[in-house]
Amino acid sequence: MRARFLSILAYVGAGITLLVAVCVPFVLINGFSNVVGSLGLHLNPEYTGGTVARTIQRDGYRIEVYQPVRPRMLQRTEPFVQIAFEPADALPAHVSEDIDLNGDGRPDVRVSFAVLADANAKMHGDVTALDGRYVSLVNVADESFSRMVVRADNRVVVRVPVR
């Protein structure tokens, strides 16, 4: 009797598995994707640059200054601050900006780079530290996640190491 009951249960389970298989492309992929999307997860700030602290508006473009990103646990990335210039296609051919990173009203770094016509060309730029808490970078491109001047989609992302 028990064996028969188990067999019936097994075939019901197999039927449900087949039903799940049929539902995968039509319902389940999107359903599970939405569940993952609704978990409130965020990408590692090492990749995104973290949270925007404030936005500086310029003529035709804006500069987003991010909060400093500090490594967690044994993370190998050195601390950095991200500055994003966007839209990249509205930037002048050469950018040189003094930027206040910590919001104290005084410039902390001078960022300068040339905006290349070819959006896929490798960019280079300089960061001059005006405050001892930041690290100067000379002719930097994409050395590491904390030292870079790169074009990412329609933005120019600059990352300055923090001491």
Add this chain to the structure above:
Amino acid sequence: MAESSSTIRASVVARPPAFRSLGWSALLTLPMALWALLMFTPVFRGAGHDRQIAAALTIAFTTVLFFLMMRTGETYRWRRIFFVAVGFLFPIGFIASLIAERGSMSIPLSRMVAGDTPFCFMVTPSLILPAAFARTVIFPGAIMPSATNPHSIALMIGLWFAMTLVLGKAWCSYACFFGGIEEGFAAIPKRRRLHRFVTKYGAILRLIPWAILVFVVLASAALFEPVYCMWMCPFKTVTEFPAVRNVETAVQFGVFIALFFGLVVALPLLTKKRTQCGFFCPFGAFQSIFNKINLFEIRFDREKCVDCTLCQTNCPTVALSKESIKEGKTLLNCMKCGACVDVCKKDAAVWHLKGTPVAVKPERARLLFLYGAWAMATMFGGSILANSIVTMIHWIPGK
């Protein structure tokens, strides 16, 4: 129990060619043919001729293989043809799309910062601890699909989880587009070498993927980076890899190449085993856990079994031991490829639905499993095949 050289050399061909009549085989194939048509219906509604040709070829390919499974009663041989095709064609379509998009297989930091890295399911176990304790995803992609990255993290995890509910560990023999590469290389030699070594140390070798799984999960959580992707994935060699820009990234690239040619090419050619899957892949170990909740398995009818160990010899991932065969079971890492069932001359190795008596209506269990597994294979692997065929159509001069 002694294994003669002829036993060791035996290939996975044991059944008579006509297991089932043409009519019955066609009838049983009909649902899969309709499913394949359904999967590619959008292509026939509006896509270009190249995509329609690719879809038609893919439908024909998957349907014929399923028909042959029904007709011959063999699973492994026909599944392997599909799986190897997906494994070898996936890099073609994927690399072509990378070259078209960014001009290189390497991914520069700028693309990672932009969230344009396509998500790979292999990283899934590494994401669990940082997501659970820091609500952070340690992969440089996009969480939800975007115009520049349709293969988002949420979508790919949703796809993997949905398919895993159906397949369990059979993911590794019906869905993983990497496993087909080494299965292809393992199919080439006629004779298997290092057989004694693999048999003698099988118990230890089987533990390595679990050890690597524990290591990558803990190391990824501690370092807050996908350690397996950054340092250990052999398949970076045929997909994408961090751009070489310093000594560290050069070493990473060297490791990827060494692991690929060692575990995916050389050792499968020597052993006729899926050595990367069986002795290295942490995702495979992770996927084994889902065998516990999957209803389908392979069992051994002890009344018929003569302990010839032909099944153990032919198992591609060392998922059988003498002890497990004596208990009438496979080990947890069995990926339900069907090699042992097809090779067994005594019909002792059988497909089984958990909860039912062993070796009673095993073909019914096989059919129930195959309909779900082949539906997933057609949906996932089929789209990979079609995409790669489109790429190759574009290579034809004048196209």
